[in-house]
Amino acid sequence: MHYRELGNSGLRVSEIALGSWLTYGVTVDGRRARECVGRALDLGINLIDTANMYGRGSAETLLGETLSGFDRGSYLLATKVYFPMSDSDRGLSREQIRKQIDASLKRLQTEYVDLYQCHRYDSETPLEETMEAMSEVVAAGKARYIGFSQWSPKQIRAAAAIADKTRFVSSQPQYSMLHRKPERRVFPLCEQLGIGQIVYSPLAQGVLTGKYLPNSAPPADARAANPKIGRKIRRFTEDSVLRAVQQLKPIAERCSLTMSQLALAWVLRDGRVSSAIIGASRPEQIEENVRAAGITLDSATLAAIDGVLEVVIRR
Numbered sequence: 557m558h559y560r561e562l563g564n565s566g567l568r569v570s571e572i573a574l575g576s577w578l579t580y581g582v583t584v585d586g587r588r589a590r591e592c593v594g595r596a597l598d599l600g601i602n603l604i605d606t607a608n609m610y611g612r613g614s615a616e617t618l619l620g621e622t623l624s625g626f627d628r629g630s631y632l633l634a635t636k637v638y639f640p641m642s643d644s645d646r647g648l649s650r651e652q653i654r655k656q657i658d659a660s661l662k663r664l665q666t667e668y669v670d671l672y673q674c675h676r677y678d679s680e681t682p683l684e685e686t687m688e689a690m691s692e693v694v695a696a697g698k699a700r701y702i703g704f705s706q707w708s709p710k711q712i713r714a715a716a717a718i719a720d721k722t723r724f725v726s727s728q729p730q731y732s733m734l735h736r737k738p739e740r741r742v743f744p745l746c747e748q749l750g751i752g753q754i755v756y757s758p759l760a761q762g763v764l765t766g767k768y769l770p771n772s773a774p775p776a777d778a779r780a781a782n783p784k785i786g787r788k789i790r791r792f793t794e795d796s797v798l799r800a801v802q803q804l805k806p807i808a809e810r811c812s813l814t815m816s817q818l819a820l821a822w823v824l825r826d827g828r829v830s831s832a833i834i835g836a837s838r839p840e841q842i843e844e845n846v847r848a849a850g851i852t853l854d855s856a857t858l859a860a861i862d863g864v865l866e867v868v869i870r871r
Contacts (some may be wrong), residue, residue: 557600558850562830564750565701565725567670569632571824571849573603573754574842575833580606581614584837590622595839597631599846605728605754605833607636607675608660620665628666634726634754635660636705638675648678653689657698671726672699677711684718691722701725703754709741716749724751731755731829733764733822733861734792734801735870743828752830755823759834763792764819766805770798796868803864811857813848816841820848822861 559568574596580589593604604623606615616635623631637656640646645655657672672693678686690702703726704712715724727746729738731753738753746753759765808818823832836842853861862869 557602557846559602560827560830561752562701562754563725563746563752565752567632567701567725569603569752569754569831570601571831572601572820572846573605573831573833574601575756575835576604576606576610576615576619577756577835578610579615579835579837581611581616581618586618586621588837589618591839592836592842593619593622596836596842596846597626599842600849601842601846602630603632603634603754603831605634605756606664607639607673608641608656608663609636609639609675612641613659613663616660616663620663624665632670633664633666634671634673634703635664635669636673636675638678647681648674648686648689649681650685650689650692653686653693657693661698668698668700670700671703672701673703673705673726673728674707675705677704677707683711683714687715687719687722691720694722703728703751705756706730709745712742712745712749712751724749726754726830727751728754728756728833730757731823732758732760733804733819733865734760734797734868737870739826740871743826747828753826753828754831754833755829756833758823758832759816759819760792763797763801764804764815766801766815768793768798768801770795770802794868800865800868804861807857807860807864811853813851814844816845817848817851818853818861820845821851821853822858824848824851825853825858 558571562569606619638648693699703724705728729742731738808815820832823829834845
């Protein structure tokens with residue numbers, strides 16, 4: 557495993573992180589989830605990412621039970637707050653942040669998280685209140701650092717302008733070969749502010765593994781085949797996208813990489829990316845993906861990737 561600095565925090569995070577969206581406590585049974593977490597730690601992954609709303613707390617609960625058997629200093633734990641946890645509990649008000657951090661810590665069976673993230677921007681709560689509440693969480697020792705996910709440049713600038721001692725150290729945007737929007741404005745701004753990128757969906761919901769074929773039904777065990785979560789992947793499963801992705805296979809073969817490794821190495825080619833979050837339902841997937849750490853793609857390979865994907869890239 558290779559490690560990178562997370563913004564100006566001083567934290568060193570593994571280039572590959574393990575996420576729990578749509579997996580642990582939701583679609584993956586407890587035994588298999590525990591196997592995945594254990595294997596990830598064995599392979600040097602030190603960043604585990606979750607959120608209170610993943611399975612309405614069930615992902616945090618499963619991770620808490622699993623990680624209780626490991627040395628707390630051997631991993632970094634990140635969670636998030638914003639999305640509804642009940643009909644009345646949602647958002648980034650001071651009341652909610654105080655309530656949700658305590659609930660998350662209880663489920664995670666820990667006294668602190670290393671990174672507490674605003675899962676989205678809350679337009680119904682004054683930003684000053686949110687930033688003050690997040691600072692209070694850090695001052696109370698319940699979180700070491702704070703971050704955000706999917707904030708706009710305008711929102712990021714506003715937070716930086718009013719922050720005192722407690723500033724954001726991480727950004728969690730969607731980023732992959734197919735979805736490159738953060739490159740234009742978010743990455744440069746965060747670099748100026750000392751904010752690192754922990755990117756999610758680097759495999760475009762599994763599409764960049766090449767397992768989805770144009771004009772074909774998805775594999776029965778794939779996310780796209782699940783009626784509850786398949787809609788989240790539709791934008792990547794248009795035939796034009798799937799045809800372009802299939803053209804990546806010979807490029808990966810020339811590099812002696814799997815499709816997943818090629819996609820992860822592409823994301824990590826950008827030094828502003830501190831870590832790429834993967835999801836896994838089997839330990840073997842983690843074993844494959846961690847091999848992308850430390851890989852350098854040459855200019856000819858990068859040009860070939862752009863050449864086959866150009867017409868389907870979201871910029």
